Amino acid sequence: MNIVQLKKLQYEEVAKCTRCGFCLPNCPTYAVRRNEASTPRGRNAITRAIIEGRLELSDDLAEAIFTCLGCGACTKACFPAVNTKDSVFSDRACLTEVHANPKIFEKLSEALNEYHNISEDDNEDRAEWQEYLKDVPGEFIEKDHAEIVYFVGCVASFFPMAQKIPADFATIMYHAGLDFTILGGEEWCCGFPLIGAGMPEKVAELKAHNLEKIKRVGAKKAVFSCPSCLHTWKHLYDTDIELLHSSQLLRDLVGQNKLDLKPVELKVTYHDPCDLGRNTGVFEEPREVIKSIPGIEFVELPNNRNMSVCCGGGGNVEMVAPDLSAAIAQRKIEEILSTETKTVISSCQQCLRTIVTNARRQNIELNAMDLTQLVLKSLSQK
Amino acid sequence: MEIDALRQRLKEIVGQDFVLSSNVDLMLYGYDAYLEMRRPDVVVIPENTEQVSQVVRLAYEEAVPVTARGSATSLSGGPVPLKGGIVIHFSRMNRILEIDVVNKRARVEPGVITLDLQTAVAKKGLQYAPDPASQKTSTMGGNVGENSGGPHCLKYGVTTNHIMGLKIVLYDGEVVDTGGKAPDRPGYDLTGLLVGSEGTLGIVTEITVRLIEQPEAIKTLLGIFETIEDASNTVSAIIAEGIVPATLEMMDRLVIRAVEESVHAGYPQDAEAVLIIELDGLKDGMERIADRIIEICLANKVREVKVAKDETERNILWTGRRGAFGAVSRLRPNYMVCDGTVPRTKLPEVLRRVTEIGREYNLPIGNVFHAGDGNLHPLILFDCRNEEETARVREAGTKILRLCVDAGGTISGEHGIGLEKLHEMSFIFSPDDIAALWKLKNAFDPVGGFNPGKVLPSLAS
Ligand SMILES: Cc1cc2nc3c(=O)[nH]c(=O)nc-3n(C[C@H](O)[C@H](O)[C@H](O)COP(=O)(O)OP(=O)(O)OC[C@H]3O[C@@H](n4cnc5c(N)ncnc54)[C@H](O)[C@@H]3O)c2cc1C
Ligand code: SF4
Ligand code: SF4
Numbered sequence: 001m002n003i004v005q006l007k008k009l010q011y012e013e014v015a016k017c018t019r020c021g022f023c024l025p026n027c028p029t030y031a032v033r034r035n036e037a038s039t040p041r042g043r044n045a046i047t048r049a050i051i052e053g054r055l056e057l058s059d060d061l062a063e064a065i066f067t068c069l070g071c072g073a074c075t076k077a078c079f080p081a082v083n084t085k086d087s088v089f090s091d092r093a094c095l096t097e098v099h100a101n102p103k104i105f106e107k108l109s110e111a112l113n114e115y116h117n118i119s120e121d122d123n124e125d126r127a128e129w130q131e132y133l134k135d136v137p138g139e140f141i142e143k144d145h146a147e148i149v150y151f152v153g154c155v156a157s158f159f160p161m162a163q164k165i166p167a168d169f170a171t172i173m174y175h176a177g178l179d180f181t182i183l184g185g186e187e188w189c190c191g192f193p194l195i196g197a198g199m200p201e202k203v204a205e206l207k208a209h210n211l212e213k214i215k216r217v218g219a220k221k222a223v224f225s226c227p228s229c230l231h232t233w234k235h236l237y238d239t240d241i242e243l244l245h246s247s248q249l250l251r252d253l254v255g256q257n258k259l260d261l262k263p264v265e266l267k268v269t270y271h272d273p274c275d276l277g278r279n280t281g282v283f284e285e286p287r288e289v290i291k292s293i294p295g296i297e298f299v300e301l302p303n304n305r306n307m308s309v310c311c312g313g314g315g316n317v318e319m320v321a322p323d324l325s326a327a328i329a330q331r332k333i334e335e336i337l338s339t340e341t342k343t344v345i346s347s348c349q350q351c352l353r354t355i356v357t358n359a360r361r362q363n364i365e366l367n368a369m370d371l372t373q374l375v376l377k378s379l380s381q382k
Numbered sequence: 383m384e385i386d387a388l389r390q391r392l393k394e395i396v397g398q399d400f401v402l403s404s405n406v407d408l409m410l411y412g413y414d415a416y417l418e419m420r421r422p423d424v425v426v427i428p429e430n431t432e433q434v435s436q437v438v439r440l441a442y443e444e445a446v447p448v449t450a451r452g453s454a455t456s457l458s459g460g461p462v463p464l465k466g467g468i469v470i471h472f473s474r475m476n477r478i479l480e481i482d483v484v485n486k487r488a489r490v491e492p493g494v495i496t497l498d499l500q501t502a503v504a505k506k507g508l509q510y511a512p513d514p515a516s517q518k519t520s521t522m523g524g525n526v527g528e529n530s531g532g533p534h535c536l537k538y539g540v541t542t543n544h545i546m547g548l549k550i551v552l553y554d555g556e557v558v559d560t561g562g563k564a565p566d567r568p569g570y571d572l573t574g575l576l577v578g579s580e581g582t583l584g585i586v587t588e589i590t591v592r593l594i595e596q597p598e599a600i601k602t603l604l605g606i607f608e609t610i611e612d613a614s615n616t617v618s619a620i621i622a623e624g625i626v627p628a629t630l631e632m633m634d635r636l637v638i639r640a641v642e643e644s645v646h647a648g649y650p651q652d653a654e655a656v657l658i659i660e661l662d663g664l665k666d667g668m669e670r671i672a673d674r675i676i677e678i679c680l681a682n683k684v685r686e687v688k689v690a691k692d693e694t695e696r697n698i699l700w701t702g703r704r705g706a707f708g709a710v711s712r713l714r715p716n717y718m719v720c721d722g723t724v725p726r727t728k729l730p731e732v733l734r735r736v737t738e739i740g741r742e743y744n745l746p747i748g749n750v751f752h753a754g755d756g757n758l759h760p761l762i763l764f765d766c767r768n769e770e771e772t773a774r775v776r777e778a779g780t781k782i783l784r785l786c787v788d789a790g791g792t793i794s795g796e797h798g799i800g801l802e803k804l805h806e807m808s809f810i811f812s813p814d815d816i817a818a819l820w821k822l823k824n825a826f827d828p829v830g831g832f833n834p835g836k837v838l839p840s841l842a843s
Contacts (some may be wrong), residue, residue, distance in 0.1 A: 015715040019415045020708055021455040021519045025495060032475040034427060035402060036410040036454075049409055060406050079644050079708025085581065 092198030439555025458800030492523025647702025722786030
């Protein structure tokens with residue numbers, strides 16, 4: 001993206017920023033870094049200065065611009081509702097254009113180009129998680145035609161820590177008698193990491209491929225366990241098919257009495273993933289599912305729903321500033337522990353991965369579970 | 383000393399990570415919520431009083447200006463480093479050091495967010511009363527710097543009435559205490575002098591505040607009016623009756639609409655004015671006072687009075703009020719607030735004139751203000767990217783302040799002088815008055831290093 005395009009896209013948006021600073025206490029990166037470059041106000045001032053020719057595109061900007069989590073918390077605190085995260089992502093695209101972006105993103109883009117996934121594995125291995133399936137016959141999961149496509153996403157496909165999520169979700173759908181399939185090796189990365197990497201134009205190829213495959217299956221619905229895949233599809237993919245998150249599908253199944261939920265004696269809290277809650281508006285469905293399980297004692301986090309604080313795993317920040325990401329995760333863990341629960345439920349494999357990795361690093365006893373895992377646990381009780 | 387050498391010495395004092403000097407960082411420490419921007423030469427983010435003292439001493443030795451900065455929400459250019467130099471950002475000095483429940487005092491570092499202090503003391507049944515609309519983000523150091531006010535200051539007084547003592551760093555780095563927990567300290571009232579001095583006399587590194595009991599009961603009413611005049615008359619009538627509500631806040635039609643668009647606070651969009659009237663104190667007798675207020679509203683042709691049923695409804699009413707400045711920027715990207723005060727009885731007349739000035743300069747003006755103490759905040763809406771319009775805004779702003787002074791009021795209720803209102807100081811003070819103030823300034827800051835170019839106009843002009 002060049003500056004003319006940046007101006008066209010974001011000038012009116014950042015011009016609304018009155019520098020009132022109301023967003024400062026909501027930004028997790030400011031809470032850790034304590035400097036103006038890590039505030040939403042500062043990031044908007046940078047965008048504006050670039051557009052007005054007061055600031056050159058250079059490496060100097062990378063620290064401020066590539067450490068935004070894209071969590072959207074600032075916009076909720078902002079009376080003129082300045083959309084900081086989208087402006088920041090546009091800045092990233094400008095910095096990429098002049099090669100002032102972190103080199104690690106070039107590698108990411110090459111990997112996506114070659115392997116169509118973020119972990120540089122053979123894309124045929126996408127269905128590796130099926131090893132975790134116990135009583136679901138393979139032919140139920142990979143079909144030519146189905147009513148629902150389950151879009152698994154890169155993290156849940158390839159990262160061992162997250163692979164139980166698709167296995168559990170598939171098991172639930174199988175027992176509920178749903179007609180679904182996955183795309184297997186034909187599922188390509190949705191393109192979300194490219195937005196955060198400042199390469200939005202590279203999403204097109206991935207998008208065209210995925211849309212084509214889904215069309216071929218003749219699906220009416222696509223379901224996602226990854227909120228960021230869902231968010232990307234909702235905002236960048238033009239498609240008529242219904243797009244929903246696993247928590248929404250689970251809520252529907254609960255509503256239709258299709259799940260035989262048995263008591264689980266557990267005190268839990270719930271972390272709203274940014275891309276599911278604040279950025280897509282799904283707050284109540286996961287809560288309804290949790291509360292429908294007998295025996296569960298549910299407590300809210302002090303900052304919940306629109307005020308939920310990012311886990312530290314957003315915006316590709318982990319790739320460029322791992323210390324910042326870890327410090328934000330640490331604050332999240334402290335918030336969870338303040339509720340005197342040892343189990344946090346979420347509906348995003350990335351949040352869970354960030355929370356669990358950091359808790360382990362510090363030897364903190366904390367159980368983090370995806371909503372699907374909690375539901376399967378309840379179904380499996382004797 | 384070369385600038386690089388200065389930066390190096392600062393790194394030795396506060397640590398490598400907390401000295402900022404990149405091109406971007408300097409741009410980012412050049413603004414507040416006012417229009418003017420200037421770059422510092424270097425920014426430091428210290429951790430304690432000792433570091434601040436060393437930074438100030440170094441600045442003194444090297445004849446470099448020092449400007450303190452909290453959250454930079456000032457509306458008058460307070461933390462803008464007009465002459466460059468060092469900006470001290472207090473974001474890391476944000477600890478609540480002590481809450482003394484028995485003596486009803488708290489001791490905090492200057493970077494503590496006002497609302498964080500309020501929340502912490504509320505857990506102990508106490509209250510820190512001053513409540514600027516920016517409380518969720520403003521710092522205590524900034525509140526002291528600007529002597530901030532807020533809706534509840536009608537009853538409880540502004541920041542200065544709640545500050546018991548300060549730890550300050552003097553121009554040469556020396557650290558002194560101006561007061562403490564005890565009331566009525568003998569000798570000169572240095573605390574009172576420092577509050578509202580906008581960082582021009584000393585740098586505050588610790589603040590001891592007075593806490594009060596939380597009120598036993600609160601009642602919040604929303605009066606809806608067909609004309610501003612009726613609302614203003616109601617305000618005068620309530621005060622004339624000898625009733626001092628905790629707040630008496632007014633918003634006009636333009637502001638009501640902007641707020642409704644952003645948060646749905648429940649203000650009717652076709653009303654010309656609303657008043658938020660809050661009572662707090664003992665439960666006993668509160669109903670009676672509320673009834674009397676409703677009678678007064680009715681006598682002044684109120685259309686309707688709504689009563690907040692619970693804490694949620696009350697919060698919604700206040701969210702709207704606190705967001706009013708931000709909400710108007712949905713209409714135009716910028717606003718200028720004219721923070722003038724007038725005697726309450728002059729409100730209707732002055733507001734009418736403000737509307738005329740808006741028409742004369744062809745600028746939209748909204749009103750949201752502390753009606754109880756006559757502290758106006760006409761918001762002139764504009765787009766600072768349009769230079770001609772911006773020039774008109776400045777002229778209209780000056781005219782409005784002149785109007786306030788002519789009506790027997792003054793040029794700043796609570797947002798400070800900063801660099802915004804230097805010129806207007808001459809509306810209030812004679813050259814001799816200003817020369818006297820300069821003597822005071824020079825006594826504290828003989829080298830002119832603290833926040834130069836603020837508060838006092840130069841004697842020549
Ligand atoms: C939307 C909005 C609403 C507002 N509403 C109100 C309101 O209702 N009432 C009100 O009074 N104000 C209001 N303000 C103005 C502003 O928020 C207050 O003046 C506030 O006290 C500033 O705090 P800050 O931390 O942002 O200080 P800054 O803006 O950073 O600094 C303010 C001044 O204090 C000085 N200072 C800061 N820290 C120190 C220190 N440690 N030692 C010495 N000097 C120091 C600075 O040099 C500067 O001169 C509002 C502003 C905005 C943007
Ligand atoms: S982004 Fe919004 S909340 Fe933050 S400083 Fe700008 S206007 Fe204020
Ligand atoms: S999107 Fe999140 S991390 Fe980025 S500026 Fe806003 S609050 Fe901060």
